[in-house]
Amino acid sequence: MSGRKPVEYRDAPPAVRAVFDDIKATRQVEDVNNFWKHLANDPLTLKRTWESVKEIMAPGALDVRTKEMVYLAISVSNGCEYCTASHGAAARKAGMTDAMFGELMAVVGMANETNRLANGYRVPVDEAFNR
Amino acid sequence: MSGRKPVEYRDAPPAVRAVFDDIKATRQVEDVNNFWKHLANDPLTLKRTWESVKEIMAPGALDVRTKEMVYLAISVSNGCEYCTASHGAAARKAGMTDAMFGELMAVVGMANETNRLANGYRVPVDEAFNR
Amino acid sequence: MSGRKPVEYRDAPPAVRAVFDDIKATRQVEDVNNFWKHLANDPLTLKRTWESVKEIMAPGALDVRTKEMVYLAISVSNGCEYCTASHGAAARKAGMTDAMFGELMAVVGMANETNRLANGYRVPVDEAFNR
Amino acid sequence: MSGRKPVEYRDAPPAVRAVFDDIKATRQVEDVNNFWKHLANDPLTLKRTWESVKEIMAPGALDVRTKEMVYLAISVSNGCEYCTASHGAAARKAGMTDAMFGELMAVVGMANETNRLANGYRVPVDEAFNR
Amino acid sequence: MSGRKPVEYRDAPPAVRAVFDDIKATRQVEDVNNFWKHLANDPLTLKRTWESVKEIMAPGALDVRTKEMVYLAISVSNGCEYCTASHGAAARKAGMTDAMFGELMAVVGMANETNRLANGYRVPVDEAFNR
C-alpha cells in the first residue's frame, strides 16, 4: 500500500526537504525519524504537523521535559507503540530519569483506573468543580 | 441502582469513616469529593484506591503539580468528565496557571493527533528507539 | 437533527413495530428502551442490531448474568453513559448483587491500569502465551 | 490457546464452508482473509458477523469507497493494526487514491485532536445543535 | 476554573477577533460556535487549530461532505458529545441525508465490533496486506 513506504531525503521533493531540514536544524539531529519519513507521503500534512509540533513543544509556561512526559503519557494511554517509543526517547533526552518514568507510569495507570471507577459509579461532578 | 447513592460521613461504617478521615487530614479539606462518597459503597475498593492514590500522588521524583497535570491530561484524553473536573481543580490548586493549562491541552490534543497518524501510516519503530 | 427523535410505537412503520414486538415479548417488558426508539430511525440497523443482541445475549456457555456484567464492564471502560445505565439495570435484573457490582468495577479499573503499565513498559508477550 | 489457530477451508465444517463460499463469491476472491479463518473457530459468530458486514458494506446511500474509508478511519483511530491493514487494502481496491488516503488521515488526526480540546475545555453543546 | 468561560467577540483581544472574523467569513455564519469561544482562552491554540481545520476541511481529493462524515464518525467512536453534535450539524449542512447518517452509524458500529474481534482472536496481518 502506497503511503507505507518512507520517503528518504535523497528522493524527497523540495517541499519535503525543507521540512526535513528544519526538523534536523531544530532538533540538531542527523536524520529525521520514521514518523516524518512516512508522513512525507503527504507533504501538506508533513508541513502542518511539523509546524504545529514545533510550536507546541517549544518551552513556554511548561518546560520541554514536562511536555515530553505528557506526550509519552498520552501515547501510553492510547496504546500507540510508535509514539510510546519515540516520545519515551525524547523525554529521556529532555531529562526524564528512571525514577520520573516510574512515577509517570504509576500516574497514567492510576488515572486510567479511577476514570473507569468514576464512570462505573456514575459519579456526578461536585458543584465546587463547576464554578 | 444501588452503588449510585453517595455515602455521607454520618451514615458511614467505621471502615469508611477511617478512610474519609485520612483523606480530609491529608488534603486538609472539610469534606471528601463525590468520587469517594460513591466509592464508599465498596469499602475495600475505597480503601485500596485511596491508599494507592495517596502513595502515587505524593511528591517524589515528580512534583505534585506535574502529577496532577498528567492525571488531568489522561482524564481529558479518555473523555472522563468527572476526573477532568476534579483533577482540573486539583491541578489549579497545585499551581497550574491558565498558561500552563493552555499548553497542557495543546500537547494532549497534538499527541492524540500524531498517535493516529503513526497508526494510519503504520510507521515502524526506529531501531534507535529499541535499544 | 433528524435521527435524534425517538420513534414511538404508535408512529412506527410495520417493520419497526415487528422488532419492538419481539423485544417486548422476549424481554417481557411493556415498552422498549430509548436505545431502540432512536435506532428505529434506521429500521434495517434496528432489525440487525436486535437480532444480533438477541442471539449473543441468550444463555449459552455463559449465563445471562455473566454476559450482562461483561457488557456493563465494556460500557464503563468505554465511558458510554447510556450503556452503563441500561446494562447496569439489565445486570441487576439478571442477578448482579451490590457485592458483585463492586468486584466487577474493581476488575475493570485494575485491567485499565495494568493495560497501560504493560503498554508503558513495552512488555513483550511471554513465549508461553503464544503457544 | 485454542481460538488462535486459523481454520482452513479443507478442515472446515459445512457451516463454516458455506460462509467462506459466500465471502469468496461476494468479493470474488480465491481465499478468505485471516480474520474470517480465525473467527471460524466460532461458526455462529462467523456467520452473524459476515452477514452483518455484507449488509452494512453493500452500496446504498453511501458508496463502497466511502464506507471502506470510514471503516479504515475508525480502525486507525482505535489503533487496530489488523483492521487498518485489511480495510486500508479494501479502501484502495474500492478506489481510494494516495491523495484521498492522505486527506483521510489528516481528518482522523484532527478529529482526535479537537475531540480532546472540546473535552479539556469542557465546552457545552451549542443550543443550535440540540434542535 | 478559568479556561472554562467562553470568550465573546466584544471582549476578545485583536488576535482572537481576527480568527473569529475569518471563521465567520469562511463559514458564512453570524457567530462562532462555543468550541472556538472556549479555545479563545488560549489565542495561540485558537489560531493554530482554526488554520489547521480550515486547511484540512477544505474540498480536495475528498469532498466536504465526506470529510465531515468522517469527522463525525471519529467523534462518535471516541464518545465526544460536543463534536458529535457540532460535526453532526456540519455534515447535515454539507448534504448528509438521514439515510447516509444511518449507514454511517452502521459502519462506525461494525468497525468498532470487528476491531475487537480481530484483537481478541489475535489475528495476524495477512501477508498480502503488507506489500
Place this chain on the structure above:
Amino acid sequence: MSGRKPVEYRDAPPAVRAVFDDIKATRQVEDVNNFWKHLANDPLTLKRTWESVKEIMAPGALDVRTKEMVYLAISVSNGCEYCTASHGAAARKAGMTDAMFGELMAVVGMANETNRLANGYRVPVDEAFNR
C-alpha cells in the same frame, strides 16, 4: 531505554524478590511473567500493583473464572496485546472453554458496537435507569 529491561530473580533486590516469591507462591508457578519482571524496575509500583491484583482477583462474590474473563474482555477492548495474551491464558487456566471464549468475544464486540450507536444517536438515558 531503562525500564524496558526485565529484572530477573537472580539480579533482583530483596524488596523485588519478596514480591516475586509471593506471586510464585500464590499462583503456584515456577517463574513470574514478563509483566512483573518489567514492573520490577519500579519496586514500589511492583509491590502496590501485585497487592492490588492479588486482592481484586481473589474469589469473592465473583469467582476467579468470571473475573479473569472480564479482565480479558477489557484488555481486548483496549487493544492491549500483552494483557490479551496473559489474561487469555489465565482465563483458560481458570476454566474458560472454547465456547465461553467465543461467547465472550461476541459480547465484547457487540458492546463496542452498541456503545457507538448510543453515542451516535445521542440517546438520552431512560428515566427508569436513573432511579
